[in-house]
Each structure stands twice: as structure tokens, then as C-alpha cells.
Amino acid sequence: MGVKARIFTVFIAITLGIVFLGCGGGTSGVGSGEIRTVGLHGSPDEEYYQLNFVTGVEYWFPVYEGFKQAGNLLGVKTFYTGCTEYDANREVEVFEQTLAKNPKGIFLSPITAEAFKEPVDRAIAQGVAIITMASDSPESARNGYITSNNVNEGQHAARAIGNALGGRGKVMTLRNPGQTNHDIRIDTFIATIRDEFPGIQVVADSPSNQDPDRAYSAVMTVAQMHPDLGGVWMPEANSAMGASRAAVELGGGKAKILVICADVNEQILDMLQTGDMFGAINPDQGLQGFFGMLMLFMAAHPELIDPMNGKKAMGQNPIYIPYMDNGLTLVTAQNAQYFYVDKYAASLGYSSIQDMLGPGTGVPRR
Numbered sequence: 001m002g003v004k005a006r007i008f009t010v011f012i013a014i015t016l017g018i019v020f021l022g023c024g025g026g027t028s029g030v031g032s033g034e035i036r037t038v039g040l041h042g043s044p045d046e047e048y049y050q051l052n053f054v055t056g057v058e059y060w061f062p063v064y065e066g067f068k069q070a071g072n073l074l075g076v077k078t079f080y081t082g083c084t085e086y087d088a089n090r091e092v093e094v095f096e097q098t099l100a101k102n103p104k105g106i107f108l109s110p111i112t113a114e115a116f117k118e119p120v121d122r123a124i125a126q127g128v129a130i131i132t133m134a135s136d137s138p139e140s141a142r143n144g145y146i147t148s149n150n151v152n153e154g155q156h157a158a159r160a161i162g163n164a165l166g167g168r169g170k171v172m173t174l175r176n177p178g179q180t181n182h183d184i185r186i187d188t189f190i191a192t193i194r195d196e197f198p199g200i201q202v203v204a205d206s207p208s209n210q211d212p213d214r215a216y217s218a219v220m221t222v223a224q225m226h227p228d229l230g231g232v233w234m235p236e237a238n239s240a241m242g243a244s245r246a247a248v249e250l251g252g253g254k255a256k257i258l259v260i261c262a263d264v265n266e267q268i269l270d271m272l273q274t275g276d277m278f279g280a281i282n283p284d285q286g287l288q289g290f291f292g293m294l295m296l297f298m299a300a301h302p303e304l305i306d307p308m309n310g311k312k313a314m315g316q317n318p319i320y321i322p323y324m325d326n327g328l329t330l331v332t333a334q335n336a337q338y339f340y341v342d343k344y345a346a347s348l349g350y351s352s353i354q355d356m357l358g359p360g361t362g363v364p365r366r
Contacts, residue, residue, distance in 0.1 A: 040297075040304070042076040044362050046104040048296060050289070052082035053091045053111045058265040059237075059285065060109075061341050061353055063133070066289025067107060068360035074297050076104070078360030086210070088115040095119050105129035105296040107289075113137040113180050129299035129319075133292050134283070135181035143299035144321035146292045148283030148328040150181045153235075154188025156281050157260050160330055161231040162197040164258055164278065169230035172204040172222050174215050174239045182235035185262055189233050203229065208239040215242030219257070223250050231258040237265050237280070244276045264331055264339050272336040280331040282339065288326040295321055 050067050052060045064080045071078035081098060083090040088111040096119065098106060106123065108130055110116040120130050120140035130142040138145070161171060173189060176182040186205065193200050203226050206218040215234065223229045223246065232243050240261035247257040258278035261268065271277040298305065299319040302312070311318040331339055345356040349365065 062285035063289040066286035070293035150184035158192035168199040174208040174234035185235040212242030215239035219246035
């Protein structure tokens with residue numbers, strides 16, 4: 001069993017153990033001591049926030065639903081928040097505003113690692129639990145990190161494209177420079193193509209900055225220089241819309257280039273089903289939110305666990321999970337129908353996606 005699997009297994013065992021303890025009442029003797037069955041349940045006045053950058057990005061919606069589902073089972077309040085623009089300074093401002101509310105915990109996706117080291121360290125010192133998700137601030141004192149693993153995403157994309165091209169041809173990447181998790185996805189893709197597909201050449205690594213028009217122009221420019229361009233990978237969905245438009249135009253109405261991105265939205269799913277795109281690497285957002293909330297709750301309640309790691313004796317929080325992998329899926333025309341957020345929200349009984357993003361009350365919906 002690998003290190004990642006062991007971390008996940010230990011976490012699940014601890015969580016289930018506490019749940020089972022909570023099924024009884026009173027106390028039970030164990031040897032010469034006693035264990036009180038406290039259960040895995042918070043106070044109804046506890047508040048936990050999921051804080052995102054660019055809150056309108058569809059990726060975060062199922063993450064929050066998983067986060068809220070876990071919060072409701074735990075009997076605590078949850079909230080969806082963040083900044084509407086792609087700006088590290090603005091996200092830090094929203095983080096500070098959220099911290100001023102004295103929440104029990106913040107589920108955070110930082111734009112950059114560096115911008116959040118000091119704010120996160122200060123929040124931890126203040127007694128607020130912090131779990132990062134999707135992107136990380138690894139040098140900070142955060143209590144844990146959950147993601148689909150950006151390295152795995154880059155590797156999956158490279159292998160999907162490499163195998164589809166039969167191990168030969170030319171590909172390019174579109175980059176969003178400076179966002180930590182995006183850079184990892186692109187760098188890993190390039191390294192995997194180089195190491196595992198020597199017959200494939202990466203002919204361009206162009207910045208698109210999540211702009212569909214810049215992505216379109218970059219693909220058209222590279223295709224003029226390399227008419228045999230076979231594939232393009234990008235770390236997010238916005239650029240894919242422009243890249244796909246270029247691929248379809250270059251093919252005279254049928255995608256000539258295999259376009260693959262990370263994450264999905266309604267437009268991406270539509271293009272996958274019509275054949276205008278090749279694929280999308282999508283993290284399991286629901287599990288990211290659900291287990292992220294469990295991690296956050298446990299970090300906020302270290303009194304519920306006394307593991308053999310000596311941290312409590314040294315005055316430290318015993319909950320520290322450096323990395324949990326929530327898994328990912330390669331979305332194609334064959335399974336795209338299962339990833340529409342509006343249909344997901346409706347299946348859960350919500351009137352709209354906005355309704356799904358409403359506060360969690362601490363009461364399970366079903």
C-alpha cells in the first residue's frame with residue numbers, strides 16, 4: 001500500500017471509529033480507564049466556509065454541495081464564499097473578511113501558494129482550522145490538503161492524448177502562468193510526453209490566461225506553423241472553448257485537433273458530446289468537498305481524537321493530513337451526460353444551482 005493510500009485509509013478508519021463510538025450513549029469501561037462516547041457531531045452555531053477564487057466558476061459548485069452534505073450530517077452551518085474576480089490580493093481580502101467572522105474552519109482554494117502563507121499561518125494561530133483544496137499553500141501551517149493531484153491530471157491528459165495519437169505527432173499546451181496548480185498540470189504533461197512518448201513533440205507552450213479568444217489565437221497560430229498539430233492540453237475549461245473553436249475551424253467543421261482540458265462546465269460537456277472536444281480530466285468534486293469538510297471538522301475538533309503522534313502533549317493540533325487524493329475521471333462523449341451541474345442539482349431536489357449554493361443549515365436534506 002502506498003503512502004497516499006495509507007493516509008486515506010487511516011483517515012477513514014479514524015472517522016468511522018468516531019461515528020461508531022457515537023452510536024451509543026454514556027460511558028464504557030476499557031481496562032482500568034473509561035472512554036466517553038462523544039460522537040461525531042458539532043454545535044449548531046459552528047460556521048464553516050468554502051472560500052474560492054472566481055466564485056462563478058462551475059467547478060466549485062459540486063465541491064460545495066459535497067461540503068454542505070457533510071456539514072449537514074455533522075450538524076454545523078456551511079457557507080459558499082470567495083471573490084468574483086481572478087485576483088490574489090482580492091482573494092486574500094475576502095479571506096481576511098471571513099476570518100473576522102471567527103469561523104470554526106475555512107475550506108480554501110488559494111490562487112497562489114505564496115499569497116496565503118502568512119494569512120493561513122495567522123488563522124491557524126487564531127484557532128481557525130484551515131484545509132486547502134484543489135490548489136495548495138504547502139509552506140503554510142494549514143491542517144491538510146485535498147485534491148485530485150495535479151500531477152496525476154497532467155499524466156492522465158498526456159497518456160490520453162499520447163495513446164490516441166498512436167505515440168506519434170505534435171502537440172501544444174496552453175498555460176495560465178503563475179497559478180500553482182495549473183503550472184503543475186502543464187509541466188507534468190510536458191514531462192510525461194517527453195518521457196513516455198518520444199515520438200510526440202511538444203511544439204508550443206503558449207499563455208492563454210483562461211481567455212477563450214487568446215486560446216483560439218494561440219492554436220490557430222501554432223497550427224499555421226505546424227499543420228500536422230494533433231493535440232492541445234490546457235489546465236482549465238475556459239481556454240478549451242477557444243481551442244475547440246480553432247480545432248473545428250481548422251477541420252472544416254469537424255475537430256481536426258484533439259482538445260483536452262482539466263475541469264468541465266456545461267459548454268465543455270456539450271462540445272464533448274458533439275465531438276468538438278476529445279476529453280476533459282475532471283476531479284471528483286463531490287468527494288473533494290465531502291471529505292474536505294470531514295478533514296476540516298476534525299481539525300477544528302482535535303479533542304475528539306488522541307492519536308499516538310505526541311502532538312497533543314506538545315500543545316499541537318494532532319490533526320494533520322498533508323495530502324488526500326479525491327480521485328478523477330476522464331470525461332468523454334460516452335460519460336459526459338453524468339456531469340451536468342444543473343441536472344445534478346435538480347436530482348437532489350434543489351430548484352436551481354443558486355439554491356444548491358445556499359447555506360447549509362446543519363440538517364440533512366434526506
